[in-house]
Amino acid sequence: MEWVCSEHGPQKSLVCPDLQTYATIRSISRKVKKPAACLESTAAGCPHDCGLCRAHEQHTCLAILEITDRCDAGCPICLSDSIEDGRDLSVATVTSALRNLISKEGKPVPLQLSGGEPTLHEDLHSIVHAAHSMGFGKIEIDTNGRLLAEKQDLCFLLKEAGLSGIYLQMDGIRPDISLKIRGRDLTAIKLKAIDHCRHAGLQVVLSVTVVPGINTDHMWEMVRFGIERNLTGVNFQPAVRSGRYPQEFLPDRSTRFTLGHFQKEMQAQSRGIIRAGDMMPIPCPSPFCGAMAYLIVSEDHITPLNRILAPERLSTHLADQSNWENVLADLNGACGCSGECRPDTGISAQLPGRDFFSIGFHGMMDAFCFDIERARRCCVHELLPDGRLIPFCLYNVKYRPSPENGRTFHCGRRLEAPLL
Ligand code: SF4
Ligand code: SF4
Ligand code: SF4
Numbered sequence: 001m002e003w004v005c006s007e008h009g010p011q012k013s014l015v016c017p018d019l020q021t022y023a024t025i026r027s028i029s030r031k032v033k034k035p036a037a038c039l040e041s042t043a044a045g046c047p048h049d050c051g052l053c054r055a056h057e058q059h060t061c062l063a064i065l066e067i068t069d070r071c072d073a074g075c076p077i078c079l080s081d082s083i084e085d086g087r088d089l090s091v092a093t094v095t096s097a098l099r100n101l102i103s104k105e106g107k108p109v110p111l112q113l114s115g116g117e118p119t120l121h122e123d124l125h126s127i128v129h130a131a132h133s134m135g136f137g138k139i140e141i142d143t144n145g146r147l148l149a150e151k152q153d154l155c156f157l158l159k160e161a162g163l164s165g166i167y168l169q170m171d172g173i174r175p176d177i178s179l180k181i182r183g184r185d186l187t188a189i190k191l192k193a194i195d196h197c198r199h200a201g202l203q204v205v206l207s208v209t210v211v212p213g214i215n216t217d218h219m220w221e222m223v224r225f226g227i228e229r230n231l232t233g234v235n236f237q238p239a240v241r242s243g244r245y246p247q248e249f250l251p252d253r254s255t256r257f258t259l260g261h262f263q264k265e266m267q268a269q270s271r272g273i274i275r276a277g278d279m280m281p282i283p284c285p286s287p288f289c290g291a292m293a294y295l296i297v298s299e300d301h302i303t304p305l306n307r308i309l310a311p312e313r314l315s316t317h318l319a320d321q322s323n324w325e326n327v328l329a330d331l332n333g334a335c336g337c338s339g340e341c342r343p344d345t346g347i348s349a350q351l352p353g354r355d356f357f358s359i360g361f362h363g364m365m366d367a368f369c370f371d372i373e374r375a376r377r378c379c380v381h382e383l384l385p386d387g388r389l390i391p392f393c394l395y396n397v398k399y400r401p402s403p404e405n406g407r408t409f410h411c412g413r414r415l416e417a418p419l420l
Contacts, residue, residue, distance in 0.1 A: 013369035014256045021260035028287035035059040036106040051388040061379035064112045071117040079243040082116045100387025108135040114142040132162025145193030155200035165203025206234040220269035233358030240366035242396040253368045278304035286374040297355040365393040
């Protein structure tokens, strides 16, 4: 992608490793579902009227609510630039924001309680309980896992309050990866947090920040690690130039680890167990935003679900960020595939005794690859305390409050006029 910045001149950013991959990803059709309710005023134009405005092209599939700014981990790389001091949202503010979300969506949607580190919030239990009572059925916390490793009873308490699972920051199982990306070896803490959560019945999805040259060669190992421990899935998210990050992690602005790179790496590292095409672009945002593969796992075999289920049925689950319960409910109904599954067995007959696992990729944008078309199709939304919803990439680039950036792009350019 090439463009001209009014302050910095001609710029370019890599959006895909090659033309064929680009064409394949771009051909994925989208399922458009507009938000049920939007902001009335759109006077300033995109991207100044987020909230969501009427021009936005996709409803909220996943809402992220940062219930605290605080975190004591001090990671060198941190999307939210969290430090030890900061504000916590009150339970009343959280429930008010959630009510707003329901009024805009018409119903509760999958929810991530984030931060900072949400487990530092003293009222986390009450917040989860309140959200669950309001009908939010899929509630996760984005966590570094430290307190969950220290306090097993916290895992049970949160499960009892209605928490579905955790989205556990874990960039690798090699100590050198944790040392480089997080500043210390956190492997023992992560393993303990996983054990405690699994024991409490919480689902665990690993959240891997991918930093070129540090852990891009380690992705299949993370998948295997997750499968061996019966976790729910692993999600890979390349590091972006938003929040806090060491310059040496991302030295060249024109290079980028995109969805196309991820598909190729996954095929190479798994030696073809996962093929590039098994990582199917999620059909509701731009197909360049993310992809997912659902795997059926047995003792000696890993089968990506797209090889036995008709793509149109599978894409329904991808579009709605479904969990396994939804997928299984569908699979156990009449098989509607177009012949890929053998008629004498049927899909449901193949399922008993199998485990399931998902691999996800989330190709977030920063100021140096920002594509406003992708932002307008975004379905992953930051829920603000006042109830507004902002596309998550755009929130990080433009709206996230911080003393340094105010409401400017991280390249330093303040947006004075609408882009469109
Ligand atoms: S990104 Fe979406 S909600 Fe925000 S201003 Fe643009 S169209 Fe509206
Ligand atoms: S990346 Fe997460 S764990 Fe690390 S400082 Fe930021 S909020 Fe804390
Ligand atoms: S958060 Fe960014 S990468 Fe994710 S769906 Fe929205 S625009 Fe796409």
